[in-house]
Amino acid sequence: MASVLNVSAYLFTRIADPGALRQVLRERALAAGLKGTILIAEEGVNLFLAGAAHAVRPFIDELRIDPRFAPLTTKESWSDTQPFGKMLVKVKREIIRMDHPTIRPDAERAPAVAPETLRRWLDEGRDDRGREVVLVDTRNAFEVDYGAFGGAIDWRIERFTQFPDAAAAAAPDLAGKTVVSYCTGGIRCEKAAIYLREAGVDAYQLDGGILGYFERVGGAHWNGDCFVFDGREALTPALAPRSTAPRPAAA
Incomplete structure (x- = not known):
């Protein structure tokens, strides 16, 4: 049985003392091994x-x-080996860089769609208002190549700072549709949905991202695996490293 617990989590919340918090969390993490x-x-x-x-x-x-x-909410998965080589605690200008300081999820989130609701919309081919549902992948192109929702829009961006320009250019084509942004764990689609709404798009974020969807819904409407930024490389919809587990069929 896999013995290493992997946890991912994020939270947009105002932190006045990131440098001091870094020292505290670093000491705690190292002490815990x-x-x-x-x-x-x-x-x-x-x-x-x-x-x-x-x-x-x-x-x-x-x-x-x-x-x-x-x-703070977490997403858990398991592995047989430790996927990280060291413990790093860093202070950054943004926890996910977008270079748009007016986008402030810590002040107000965009509306979120639960995984169960999104699956139902995709099953039915429309949202609860009968409108077309469009999925927008906010990840980098190489991540998308590992796996994505069927039919999702992929602007082939190389870094998240390119997302705003791509979204602004596509906004007119998204008018009148229900747009759901998604990413690995939810952090990028938090900012993406806010930006899209400011551009006049009726946008929502997938609550918990792809990993949250896998945990609560499985692989329905998903093709492939999900790239993760650690030694496991990618996870199947069963939240197992793809190199050690067969890929389950989408429901």
């Missing part, structure tokens, strides 16, 4: 951690004691 990456910025925190379950979960629980991080 964890490996991975924690990014901290004034807009929030983004983390990927791996280790023994009895070390990872208490670390998250202690983080949630801080009122700023009480709403």
Whole structure:
């Protein structure tokens, strides 16, 4: 049985002291024997951690004691080996770089669509208002090549900072449609949905991203695997490293 717990989580919340928080979280993570990456910025925190379950979960629980991080939710998966080589804790200008400082998910989120709702819309070919549903992939092109939702729009961007220009150019074609942005864990589509709405698009974000969809719905309407930024490379819809598990058929 796989023994290494992998956790990903992010939260847009105002952090006035990212440098001080970096020191605290680094000491806690190292003391717990964890490996991975924690990014901290004034807009929030983004983390990927791996280790023994009895070390990872208490670390998250202690983080949630801080009122700023009480709403933090995690996505879990398992692996046979440690997918990270070291523990890195960094302070960044943004926890996901978009270069549009007016996009502030910590102030107000775009509406989210639950995985179960999205699957039903895709099953039925329309949303609850009878409108066409369009999926927009906010990930980089090489990530999309590992797997994507069937029929999703892919602008072949090489980095997320290119998303705003691509979205602005496509906005007129998305008018009158229900647009759902998605990404690996939810962090990019948080900013993407806000940007699209400011461009006049009726946009929503997939709550929990692809990994949240896999966890709650499975592989329905998904083709391929999902690239992840660690040593596992990609996960199947069963949330297992694709090199060690057969890919389940989409429901």
